[in-house]
Amino acid sequence: xxxxxxxxxxxxxxxxxxxxxxxxxxxxxxxxxxxxxxxxxxxxxxxxxxxxxxxxxxxxxxxxxxxxxxxxxxxxxxxxxxxxxxxxxxxxxxxxxxxxxxxxxxxxxxxxxxx
Amino acid sequence: xxxxxxxxxxxxxxxxxxxxxxxxxxxxxxxxxxxxxxxxxxxxxxxxxxxxxxxxxxxxxxxxxxxxxxxxxxxxxxxxxxxxxxxxxxxxxxxxxxxxxxxxxxxxxxxxxxxxxxxxxxxxxxxxxxxxxxxxxxxx
Numbered sequence: 001x002x003x004x005x006x007x008x009x010x011x012x013x014x015x016x017x018x019x020x021x022x023x024x025x026x027x028x029x030x031x032x033x034x035x036x037x038x039x040x041x042x043x044x045x046x047x048x049x050x051x052x053x054x055x056x057x058x059x060x061x062x063x064x065x066x067x068x069x070x071x072x073x074x075x076x077x078x079x080x081x082x083x084x085x086x087x088x089x090x091x092x093x094x095x096x097x098x099x100x101x102x103x104x105x106x107x108x109x110x111x112x113x114x115x
Numbered sequence: 116x117x118x119x120x121x122x123x124x125x126x127x128x129x130x131x132x133x134x135x136x137x138x139x140x141x142x143x144x145x146x147x148x149x150x151x152x153x154x155x156x157x158x159x160x161x162x163x164x165x166x167x168x169x170x171x172x173x174x175x176x177x178x179x180x181x182x183x184x185x186x187x188x189x190x191x192x193x194x195x196x197x198x199x200x201x202x203x204x205x206x207x208x209x210x211x212x213x214x215x216x217x218x219x220x221x222x223x224x225x226x227x228x229x230x231x232x233x234x235x236x237x238x239x240x241x242x243x244x245x246x247x248x249x250x251x252x253x254x255x
Contacts, residue, residue, distance in 0.1 A: 026230035034226060059223035065215040 118165035129240035169200035181216030
């Protein structure tokens with residue numbers, strides 16, 4: 001009886017560990033809202049012939065919050081980039097010709113590549 | 116705010132309180148528009164603090180808090196202490212601590228998980244809960 005109980009505990013242990021540890025996701029309907037791209041910001045070129053369409057990052061990955069942060073003279077510095085810790089950035093960029101409306105996608109680094 | 120409702124009324128079935136301040140004696144030099152200190156108005160500090168009424172919180176309450184909350188007055192200790200107080204008095208509560216998050220939750224994983232917890236909580240204790248009369252008499 002006792003050995004059976006121990007066996008049961010040993011078998012149940014990984015289940016308990018894994019069910020507690022991971023981040024979970026809400027239902028698909030809500031995920032669709034969270035995954036929807038943020039409204040873009042735009043900027044016109046100096047020659048006034050192109051518009052840059054920039055998509056801001058809505059939610060950074062948790063890995064970004066976990067980056068090392070040095071507190072130096074009141075600044076939050078990420079020593080891996082020598083820049084600001086948790087700097088905001090855009091996730092995609094498109095250039096649009098004002099004359100004919102043609103769009104050119106500019107390749108961008110993914111959030112994971114940036115880390 | 117949410118924690119005060121199940122403490123002082125029975126009109127709600129369940130609650131969710133996020134990144135809150137539940138014991139105002141931990142912010143003794145005033146809070147929000149209150150300018151009197153704890154030593155000038157100790158009764159007021161007690162009255163607005165659900166921690167003092169944790170033994171009366173008789174509806175399930177979900178507490179969510181950012182582990183790195185550096186907001187004046189809402190350090191994570193607030194949720195930890197309220198959770199311990201409710202549980203120790205036999206109430207039903209769940210404490211979710213979001214790693215690396217401050218007062219507002221910013222990471223994708225944290226936002227998703229918060230919504231997951233909230234939906235689970237209300238599904239269990241409101242949407243799929245038995246009518247109150249059938250389950251237990253309304254307390255007090």
